[in-house]
Amino acid sequence: MNRSSRAKILTTHVGSLPQPDGSWTNAASGPGALQASVEDVVRKQRDVGLDVINDGEYAKGGDWLSYADERFAGFEARQLQGLPMIARGADRETFADFYDYANRHGTLFYNPGEQIVQKRTHWVCTSPIRYTGQAALAREIELLASSAAGAETFLTTTAPSSLEVYRGNEYYATQEEFVWALAEALRTEYETIARAGLIVQVDDAWLTALWDRIGIPMGLDAFRAWCTTRVDALNHALAGIPPEQIRYHLCWGSWHGPHAFDIEMRHVADIMLRVNAGAYLFEAANARHEHEYEVWDNVKLPAGKIIIPGVITHATDVVEHPALVAQRIRRYTERVGEENVIAGADCGFGGRSHPQIAWAKLRSLVDGAALCS
Numbered sequence: 499m500n501r502s503s504r505a506k507i508l509t510t511h512v513g514s515l516p517q518p519d520g521s522w523t524n525a526a527s528g529p530g531a532l533q534a535s536v537e538d539v540v541r542k543q544r545d546v547g548l549d550v551i552n553d554g555e556y557a558k559g560g561d562w563l564s565y566a567d568e569r570f571a572g573f574e575a576r577q578l579q580g581l582p583m584i585a586r587g588a589d590r591e592t593f594a595d596f597y598d599y600a601n602r603h604g605t606l607f608y609n610p611g612e613q614i615v616q617k618r619t620h621w622v623c624t625s626p627i628r629y630t631g632q633a634a635l636a637r638e639i640e641l642l643a644s645s646a647a648g649a650e651t652f653l654t655t656t657a658p659s660s661l662e663v664y665r666g667n668e669y670y671a672t673q674e675e676f677v678w679a680l681a682e683a684l685r686t687e688y689e690t691i692a693r694a695g696l697i698v699q700v701d702d703a704w705l706t707a708l709w710d711r712i713g714i715p716m717g718l719d720a721f722r723a724w725c726t727t728r729v730d731a732l733n734h735a736l737a738g739i740p741p742e743q744i745r746y747h748l749c750w751g752s753w754h755g756p757h758a759f760d761i762e763m764r765h766v767a768d769i770m771l772r773v774n775a776g777a778y779l780f781e782a783a784n785a786r787h788e789h790e791y792e793v794w795d796n797v798k799l800p801a802g803k804i805i806i807p808g809v810i811t812h813a814t815d816v817v818e819h820p821a822l823v824a825q826r827i828r829r830y831t832e833r834v835g836e837e838n839v840i841a842g843a844d845c846g847f848g849g850r851s852h853p854q855i856a857w858a859k860l861r862s863l864v865d866g867a868a869l870c871s
Contacts, residue, residue: 505871506867506868506871507827507831507836507839507840507841507867507868507870507871508549508550508840508841508867509547509548509549509550509840509841509842509863509864509867510548510549510550510551510652510806510840510841510842511543511548511551511552511842511843511846511847511860511863512699512701512747512749512779512808512842512843512844512845512846513552513554513555513562513652513654513699513701513747513846514554514555514560514562514654514845514846514847514848514849514850515539515542515543515554515555515556515846515847515848515856516608516847516848516849516851516852516853516856517535517556517560517848517853518538518853519853529637532556532557532641533641533644533645535556536553536554536556536557536641536642536645537645539553539554539556540553540554540642540645540646540649542857543860544649546857546860546861546864547861547864548860548863548864549650549840550649550650550651550652550697550840551646551649551650551651551652552642552646552651552652552653552654552699553638553641553642553645553646553653554848555654555846555848556641557637557638557641557642558638558654560848560849561849562654562656562701562703562846563618563656563660563661563664564618564619565634566631566656566661567619567621568630568631568634569629569630569631569634569635569687570621570627570628570629570630570631570683571625571626571627571628571629571630572623572624572625572626572627572628572669573621573622573623573624573627573665574621574622574624575619575620575621575622576620576621576622576666577620578620582618582620582664583663583664583704583708583711584618584751584753586711587710587711587759588710588714588759589710589755589756589757589758589759592756592758592759593755593756593758596755596756597755600754600755605754606753606754606755607753607754607849607850608849608850608851608852618664619664620664620665620666621664621665621666622665622666622667622668623665623666623667623668623669623670623676623679624668624669625669626669626679627679627680627682627683628683629683629684629685629686629687631686631687632686632690635687635690635691636690638653639653639690639691639694639696642696643694643696650697651696651697652696652697652698652699652745653691653694653696653697653698653699654699654700654701654747655684655687655688655691655698655699655700655701656684656700656701656702657684657700657701657702657704657705657728657732657746658677658678658680658681658684658728658731658732658735659677659702659704659705659725659728659729659731659732660701660702660703660704660705661680661684662676662677662680662704662728663704663708665680674727674731677727677728677731678731678734680731681731681732681734681735682734682735684735685734685735685736685738688700688735688736688739689738689739692738692739692740692743692744697743697744697745698736698739698743698744698745699744699745699746699747699779700732700736700744700745700746700747700773700775701747702732702746702747702748703747703748703749703750703751703752703845704751705725705728705729705748706725706748706749706750706760706761706766707749707750707751707760708721709721709759709760709761710759710760710761712724713761714759718765721761722765722766722769725766725769726769726772729769729772729773730772732773733772733773733774736773736774736775737774740776741774741775741776741802742776742802743776744773744774744775744776744777745775745776745777745778745779745806746770746773746775746777746778746779747778747779747780748766748770748778748779748780748781749780749781749844749845750781750786750787752781752812752813752844752845752846752850754813754850757784757786758786760786760787762790763780763787763790763793764790764793764796764797767793767797768797771797771799771800771803775803776802776803776804777803777804777805777806777840778803778804778805778806779806779807779808779842780805780806780807780808781808781811781844781845782807782808782809782826782830782844783807783808783809783810783811783813783818783826783843783844784808784811784812784813784814784844785813787844788826791807791826791829791830791833794830794833794834795833799834799838803838804838804839804840805830805834805838805839805840806839806840806841806842807826807827807830807839807841807842808842808843808844808845809823809826809827809841809842809843809863809866810823810843810844810859810860810862810863811843811844811845811859812843812844812845812846812847812850812851812856813844815851815852815855817855817858817859817862818859818862818863818866819862819866820862820865820866820868820869821866821869822866823841823862823863823865823866823867823869824866824867824869824870826866827839827841827866827867827870828870831870836870841863841866841867841870842863843859843860843863847859847860
């Protein structure tokens with residue numbers, strides 16, 4: 499991550515940006531239309547004043563998980579038995595009436611939540627895992643490089659633990675072997691992005707979001723050990739990349755629900771920092787997690803590392819005042835130092851916010867960071 503400009507607080511976001519019509523997926527038909535849409539979203543980020551930008555995840559169709567469906571050999575599509583993981587958990591059980599209402603009215607995401615649940619494919623591993631997404635990845639890199647020349651850019655990819663949620667295993671002897679095989683295959687994607695000179699952003703929304711699905715019955719110690727195993731597999735895949743070229747994004751799933759059973763940051767901050775990355779993005783602006791800046795009173799940020807707390811959030815359509823954004827930034831700079839903070843967002847805006855709201859929030863992000871500079 500760029501440390502050269504310390505006269506200002508740098509700004510970035512998490513990855514997914516809304517399509518102009520607010521749709522979840524990329525409606526562009528044909529490579530020419532996709533190129534034009536990526537150029538447009540890059541221009542918008544530059545016009546707003548963001549310092550570290552991407553392609554809005556347009557080349558992924560706006561979906562941080564399903565894009566990978568066609569990038570691995572060794573899997574067969576199967577009918578999922580039972581509820582998908584996103585439809586389970588203590589939050590769902592405790593607030594069942596709310597979730598029933600939200601599912602019927604399609605309010606868990608900006609686009610109907612049931613569409614997102616239904617489009618996930620359940621894959622089962624039946625033979626050795628191999629990465630086969632080289633051509634699609636090359637196209638993503640080419641689109642971003644040609645559209646954002648001269649800018650500091652990042653490209654998103656997914657952690658093995660988040661792919662694991664929608665993939666069963668009938669080939670490897672243990673679940674740990676399966677996760678490490680996923681990580682080994684993902685190494686190709688991570689290293690290809692890095693060789694292209696882009697920042698590798700690893701998205702890992704499911705790691706902590708599984709707390710209220712599988713973690714609560716396990717207990718905290720067992721769940722932390724479960725998470726640590728998956729972080730170690732990720733580090734194996736990232737081993738050949740300089741940490742300063744890696745960003746790790748941790749969140750709690752980010753659907754529009756209560757999140758009353760999210761695991762607390764104090765229980766996972768050390769696990770997040772275990773990832774061999776140079777920068778860490780996490781939720782810090784929504785009402786469930788805003789208070790957790792206090793965690794950094796007791797957690798020591800390792801030398802040379804950067805945190806990118808969310809200081810604007812997708813969780814509400816209220817556009818944050820720049821003065822509030824500045825206050826949120828200062829809570830972190832006071833604790834870890836200005837040189838170790840970049841201002842970011844809680845999670846992606848695509849599929850969670852109306853385009854007008856998303857871009858207004860990003861403008862407030864930039865304006866709030868300027869107040870701190």
